[in-house]
Amino acid sequence: MKTIRYYAPLRGIVKKESEATELGSVKDVLRYVEKAYGKEASVCAKSALIVINDVSIGLSQGAKTPLRDGDVIGFLPVCGGG
Amino acid sequence: MPYFITGDCNGCTACAKQCPVLAIDGTPKERYVINIRRCVSCGVCGRICPKGAVLDGHGSLCRSVPRSQWQKPVVDTKICSACGICVTWCRAEALRISLPSFHGDIHVFAELYEPNKCVSCGLCEENCPVGAIHLSEVRA
Amino acid sequence: MRTPVYAIIDLNTRTSERYEIEESMYRKYIGGKMLGARLLYDLTPAGIDPLGPDAVVIINTSPANGTGAPCSSRFNMTFKNVLTGGIASSNCGGQFGVLMKRAGYDGIILRGQSDMPCVISIVDKQITITDAGELWGKDTEETQQAFPKIYGKLVIGPAGEHLVRYAAAVSGERVAGRCGAGAVLGAKKIKAIVAYGTQRPQIHNKKKFAKYVSKWVKFLRNHPMTGEALPNYGSAGLVSKANATNALPTHNFKYGHFKDANAVSGETLADTRLLRNSSCISCPIRCERRVSVDGKDVKGPEYETCGFFGPNIDCISMESLLRLNYQCDLLGLDTISLASTLAFAMELKENGVADFDVSFGNSENLTEIVERIAVREGKYSDLANGSKWLSEKYGGKEYAMHSKGLELASYEPRSSVGMGLGYATSNRGGCHLNGGYLALLESVGVLSMNALSTSAKPAFTAFFQNALEAISASGFCLFSAQSFVPAILFKLGPHHRVTRAVGKIATHLGFGVRALLWMLPILRFNTVYLFPHAETLRLITGLPFYTGSFVRLGERGYNMERLYNFREGLTGKDDSLPDRLTKTPQDANNPKTVVRLDQMLPVYYKIRAWDETGAPRKRTLRKLGIKA
Numbered sequence: 003m004k005t006i007r008y009y010a011p012l013r014g015i016v017k018k019e020s021e022a023t024e025l026g027s028v029k030d031v032l033r034y035v036e037k038a039y040g041k042e043a044s045v046c047a048k049s050a051l052i053v054i055n056d057v058s059i060g061l062s063q064g065a066k067t068p069l070r071d072g073d074v075i076g077f078l079p080v081c082g083g084g
Numbered sequence: 085m086p087y088f089i090t091g092d093c094n095g096c097t098a099c100a101k102q103c104p105v106l107a108i109d110g111t112p113k114e115r116y117v118i119n120i121r122r123c124v125s126c127g128v129c130g131r132i133c134p135k136g137a138v139l140d141g142h143g144s145l146c147r148s149v150p151r152s153q154w155q156k157p158v159v160d161t162k163i164c165s166a167c168g169i170c171v172t173w174c175r176a177e178a179l180r181i182s183l184p185s186f187h188g189d190i191h192v193f194a195e196l197y198e199p200n201k202c203v204s205c206g207l208c209e210e211n212c213p214v215g216a217i218h219l220s221e222v223r224a
Numbered sequence: 225m226r227t228p229v230y231a232i233i234d235l236n237t238r239t240s241e242r243y244e245i246e247e248s249m250y251r252k253y254i255g256g257k258m259l260g261a262r263l264l265y266d267l268t269p270a271g272i273d274p275l276g277p278d279a280v281v282i283i284n285t286s287p288a289n290g291t292g293a294p295c296s297s298r299f300n301m302t303f304k305n306v307l308t309g310g311i312a313s314s315n316c317g318g319q320f321g322v323l324m325k326r327a328g329y330d331g332i333i334l335r336g337q338s339d340m341p342c343v344i345s346i347v348d349k350q351i352t353i354t355d356a357g358e359l360w361g362k363d364t365e366e367t368q369q370a371f372p373k374i375y376g377k378l379v380i381g382p383a384g385e386h387l388v389r390y391a392a393a394v395s396g397e398r399v400a401g402r403c404g405a406g407a408v409l410g411a412k413k414i415k416a417i418v419a420y421g422t423q424r425p426q427i428h429n430k431k432k433f434a435k436y437v438s439k440w441v442k443f444l445r446n447h448p449m450t451g452e453a454l455p456n457y458g459s460a461g462l463v464s465k466a467n468a469t470n471a472l473p474t475h476n477f478k479y480g481h482f483k484d485a486n487a488v489s490g491e492t493l494a495d496t497r498l499l500r501n502s503s504c505i506s507c508p509i510r511c512e513r514r515v516s517v518d519g520k521d522v523k524g525p526e527y528e529t530c531g532f533f534g535p536n537i538d539c540i541s542m543e544s545l546l547r548l549n550y551q552c553d554l555l556g557l558d559t560i561s562l563a564s565t566l567a568f569a570m571e572l573k574e575n576g577v578a579d580f581d582v583s584f585g586n587s588e589n590l591t592e593i594v595e596r597i598a599v600r601e602g603k604y605s606d607l608a609n610g611s612k613w614l615s616e617k618y619g620g621k622e623y624a625m626h627s628k629g630l631e632l633a634s635y636e637p638r639s640s641v642g643m644g645l646g647y648a649t650s651n652r653g654g655c656h657l658n659g660g661y662l663a664l665l666e667s668v669g670v671l672s673m674n675a676l677s678t679s680a681k682p683a684f685t686a687f688f689q690n691a692l693e694a695i696s697a698s699g700f701c702l703f704s705a706q707s708f709v710p711a712i713l714f715k716l717g718p719h720h721r722v723t724r725a726v727g728k729i730a731t732h733l734g735f736g737v738r739a740l741l742w743m744l745p746i747l748r749f750n751t752v753y754l755f756p757h758a759e760t761l762r763l764i765t766g767l768p769f770y771t772g773s774f775v776r777l778g779e780r781g782y783n784m785e786r787l788y789n790f791r792e793g794l795t796g797k798d799d800s801l802p803d804r805l806t807k808t809p810q811d812a813n814n815p816k817t818v819v820r821l822d823q824m825l826p827v828y829y830k831i832r833a834w835d836e837t838g839a840p841r842k843r844t845l846r847k848l849g850i851k852a
Binding site for chain 2 (some may be wrong): 294451
């Protein structure tokens with residue numbers, strides 16, 4: 003079992019903080035978000051910083067990155083600072 | 085041109101307490117003195133003085149004006165960039181930057197938070213870099 | 225044109241005299257840290273003790289301060305760096321700079337030492353020095369409350385009084401934190417400097433300036449970074465971004481990722497402890513955090529503080545973080561150098577080398593220990609000297625995480641090698657900002673250049689070091705430069721193929737940026753999409769600042785700082801990083817996760833037109849108009 007964690011602002015759109023899933027890859031989760039929560043949620047999820055166990059998918063295989071049991075996929079708001 | 089306090093002053097301290105640039109000093113019950121380097125000719129002392137002891141920059145006697153007739157700053161929120169310069173000039177602490185209405189709210193503006201504290205000095209209007217503040221009559 | 229007017233204040237005789245900045249010096253160095261570096265070089269001989277009677281401290285402003293332009297509150301302190309022996313410039317967003325200008329001075333130059341603790345008052349161009357009396361010993365909050373609210377204030381706390389080497393100076397609730405700014409004031413026994421006056425700022429073209437300010441404010445408010453991310457999460461929002469790219473220093477920079485980083489992230493802060501956001505004067509970005517500590521509404525932590533009182537010491541307590549941040553403000557301490565020194569001390573204990581009662585994962589006793597460091601009590605006086613000094617006394621140089629003596633910031637450069645080059649070449653020591661802040665383009669921003677590739681990093685580092693230097697010296701906060709990353713990339717997100725493509729192109733654009741640095745004079749235009757600071761400076765001063773000449777201005781300042789460093793005996797050998805970062809891969813399975821300074825430095829020196837030892841060539845200085 004894997005977990006999807008939602009942060010602001012996506013959290014406000016899907017109206018939950020997290021949920022369990024059995025999906026196998028980032029791509030599958032993105033498809034799921036669109037189907038279950040609509041276009042706005044999908045756009046927000048796609049433009050978020052997507053992390054698996056708090057590490058960016060950009061450091062693995064992007065959207066093709068597989069999800070293994072126990073993994074937590076998170077959608078973080080994009081930002082920066084000093 | 086700096087304002088001037090005449091010998092009619094009885095040291096009631098009203099002007100010193102309200103001077104927006106802390107330019108008036110003295111010993112209570114004795115004649116107070118305006119620092120001519122600091123005075124910005126805002127006219128607050130003249131409007132407040134109950135004894136008619138203040139001369140303006142041209143030497144004319146200032147008329148006391150009741151508080152209810154003092155003009156107050158109006159902020160045009162379309163222009164105001166919340167730079168806070170007006171707040172740094174306001175000794176009376178009548179102005180503040182409005183509080184954000186939600187986390188991360190950046191649409192805040194200068195606002196006349198405590199209108200009763202405002203002494204109508206006009207320093208906010210004078211120093212606003214974008215011309216967003218204007219003193220106007222307060223409708224009853 | 226009105227040129228800057230400074231005052232030289234002699235603390236031995238308690239007198240002052242007017243010092244006018246000559247026009248050509250003003251045109252070349254403008255103000256802030258650049259003019260500060262020039263003056264420090266000219267007014268002091270080589271080899272003085274930063275805390276001694278011959279030390280000079282310059283506190284100065286820039287043309288933009290007090291004009292109400294966006295992000296224009298920042299004033300500067302220039303002095304001989306207590307931690308490195310080279311140049312120090314510490315920047316602060318508090319009210320002091322604006323009020324000092326109103327008092328009639330663009331800068332003050334402090335000489336000598338007062339024999340009794342004193343307060344310097346700058347009011348309507350008159351400077352008086354009086355005894356500090358009971359203020360000496362008080363914390364920064366109590367000290368500031370002793371003066372009228374509308375006065376501008378710059379004060380030190382107990383840490384500065386006790387010459388803690390990384391003591392800070394505080395103005396309002398903002399801090400001139402780094403390099404020992406508080407210690408140099410403490411060494412002169414200056415408890416507080418206050419300023420008040422009514423002089424208005426000089427603006428060359430008032431009407432156009434007002435219009436441009438409105439335009440720039442609108443641009444900042446509509447940009448996803450400056451108008452959403454920063455006000456929402458503050459710089460603290462970076463914790464999760466750095467963690468996501470393995471650039472979050474953990475366990476004294478042993479690792480770059482911390483599994484419980486969420487406990488002290490900007491998102492968690494916003495969700496659980498944030499009262500609201502706030503700002504320095506004149507800032508539409510409003511990234512300051514307001515939090516509640518013991519029922520009091522106080523300033524919250526910046527990113528570096530979150531990282532260093534969190535993952536870098538393996539701590540997960542948000543409560544401790546907020547409390548320690550506030551405590552550092554009260555005592556007047558640099559949170560970065562303090563927390564990094566504590567991490568080093570923790571590793572010394574872990575390795576059985578020395579025991580200062582601090583250990584990884586334990587934040588319970590830190591409040592008490594920080595109090596002791598601030599007053600140099602007993603063995604904690606050692607900790608007050610910083611990690612470089614500690615490593616020279618006890619050993620552990622490979623993991624004393626500083627460069628030139630100034631502790632590195634909270635970006636793990638083995639996952640952001642351009643930042644590593646920046647740390648090593650930063651003039652004031654291991655600083656991410658003076659180092660060019662490439663971390664924004666390699667790891668924590670929306671755009672990602674390949675973090676491990678080295679080819680383009682020297683050119684990018686030089687370019688951004690120059691640009692940030694010019695922005696700082698003009699009086700602006702560096703966050704106002706974050707909007708140069710196009711808004712569209714934020715809407716697409718970091719994983720979108722367009723964003724990734726831009727990142728890929730940038731990774732190989734070293735040639736292009738190098739050419740750009742050559743072609744600067746051609747860039748005779750200004751755009752709000754790149755450096756609005758240049759146009760704003762042009763409208764304020766009437767001087768011809770355009771994108772190209774603005775960056776060139778920064779190049780001059782950068783070289784001036786380096787010249788000072790070399791006069792004080794620093795060399796290219798000091799452009800270094802601890803072995804942990806250059807010899808030990810962050811990822812044991814990937815030998816590329818080290819900072820290849822050996823590869824990047826020679827290229828960087830060439831781009832900067834310095835010789836192979838890293839010294840600015842005479843030809844380069846001449847071209848930039850710097851008299852050695």
